[in-house]
Every structure is written in structure tokens, then in C-alpha cells.
Amino acid sequence: MEFVKKDILSIEELAREEIELILETADSMKEISQRDIKKVPTLRGKTIVHFFHEPSTRTKTSFEIAAKRLSADTVSISASTSSIVKGETLIDTAKNLEAMNPDVIVIRHQASGAPHMIAKKVRSSVVNAGDGMHAHPTQALLDMMTVREKKGTLSGLRVAIIGDIAHSRVARSNIVGFTKMGSTVVVAGPPTMIPTGIESFGVKVTYSIEDAARKADVIIMLRIQKERMGDSLFPSDREYANFFGLTHKAVSKAQKDVLIMHPGPINRGVEIPPEIADGPHSVILDQVENGVAVRMALLYLLIGGSRHASDD
Ligand code: CP
Secondary structure: OOOOOOOEOOHHHOOHHHHHHHHHHHHHHHHHHOOOOOOOOOOOOOEEEEEEOOOOOHHHHHHHHHHHHOOOEEEEEEHHHOHHHHOOOHHHHHHHHHOOOOOEEEEEEOOOOHHHHHHHHOOOEEEEEEEOOOEOHHHHHHHHHHHHHHHOOOOOOEEEEEOOOOOOHHHHHHHHHHHHOOOEEEEEOOHHHOOOOHHHHOOEEEOOHHHHHOOOOEEEEOOOOHHHOOOOOOOOHHHHHHHHOOOHHHHHHOOOOOEEEOOOOOOEOOOEOHHHHOOOOEOHHHHHHHHHHHHHHHHHHHHOOOOOHHHO
């Protein structure tokens, strides 16, 4: 199957077959990261700009590593060190970056829709590295890669997503991705953190984490997105941890081989206790490792041509 997308903006825009192709390509890219010499010439001569308007550890670092492992040239800019602080608009910034002929612009922005707006204005491929409360497609792809790797399939699984659903772009992208791939998704959290109408995405809703965890093959815990809330939606972190933090009792209701996931950063002792985050069911660092492979796959499929990188 040929991959003909210009941009990666959301999981909604990817067909099931395209997601399968990305995950298969990521599987072969992972092998490159396990070699002594972790570099292939596939994207030699290509230029990738990483433009992050919000803090990031995992996404930014893994995009940069992915590009470098494929031999692309990379440049990173942040809002605080760019001329945005002098009043330049986002679109003017994007057009000026475009004038330097990058092949891909990877953008994270606090405003939902910012990557879509830029994608319409530039010839370069645009990859959404997280926009506001809207979408985080590469996180959903690396989450699906991790589950498929551990379970062999995504179809027929029960996936529980627990926490601050309302403010989470990870939740939104994972709901769309896992349901598209044939999983059943149940969401749980405080009523103030479950958006009304979420059932229209094809998910089940519960306000009890034990109900959500029951028979789950996968539990994805979410961080409370305090930076996206106006007023606090719960009395205190301790109160939140008591009612919606993951517990051993909830995990015991899940399948014996349940995977515990978290996109990071973790608030240890709030949404997840350290002994579960670091425990035998946790695949949190596998998610991080697979983030590099998924981002290598996307860069390759967008601008790499037909040659297979792992053949180099
Ligand atoms: N999961 C995730 O997006 O982490 P960062 O914010 O560190 O990139």
C-alpha cells in the first residue's frame, strides 16, 4: 500500500489500513534503534524543523532522535526563543520557516487547530505533535504500537482510559484510534472531567475506575491537565488520588496480563502510585521506546520515498 498523505494532523484522517502500514513500518524501524550504529541514510538531504510552543520531553526528543537516526538535518525552535515573543504571528512564523525549504515541520501548540492552520499555508509536510485539547496522533500511534506488540492484535481488546478525559488530547486520539482498530474503549473519571456527548465517539462511560478496569486488557492512566483547566475541577490532589488514582484493587479486576500505560509525564501518587507505574504490568517505558520507532516510520512514509529504511 502506498502512503500518500502530505500531513499527519489527527487519527481521524487516517484509514485503518494506513494505521496498519504505519505500525508495520514502525516495527521495522525499531530494529534500527537496537543496532550498534543507530543510523541509516534514508532521509539524507532532508530538513526537519521541530517547532514546540509547549514543553515536551518525550515527543520532542523522540522526534529529534527519529530524524537523526534517518540522517535528516534537524532544527529546533521554541516559542520563547523565537520572534513570536516580539509579536510575530504564528502564520508569519510558519511562512518564514517555509521560505527556508524544510521538508517537514513538526509542531506542538497550545491552541487546538494550530497545526491544521499551518498545514494549509505551507508546502512542507506538517506533523501535529499535540495541539491544545484536540489531538496527539503520534502518541496514539505509539500507544497502539505498544499494545499490538504485546498483545499481537488491537481487535477485540478492552481498553480503559482513566482520568482527565475532558482536557486530554491523548484520550481523544486514543479513543478514535483504538475504536477504529476494533478495540472496545471505556472511559472513566470524575464527572467534571468527562465531556458531555463523549458516547458519540463509540465509547462506554463510567465514573468508577473499578468498573472501567474490570476485564480490561489495557489500562491507560491520564495526567490531570491543570494547565488547561480554568478553575480546579477537584478539591485537591489527595482527594483525586483517593477516588481516581489507580489502585491494586482496580488492577486485580482487570485481565491477568493487563498492560498499564501512561503517556507521561506521570504525577506519581496522584493518578498512579509508584509501585504500579514501576510494576510488572507497566509498559510505560516501552511506550517511550516505541515513540522513536513510530516517529521514524511517519517521517519515512511522509518524505522517504519507496525504499525501505531497514534495507539500507
Ligand atoms: N506524552 C507526551 O506528549 O509527553 P511530552 O509532553 O513530554 O512530550
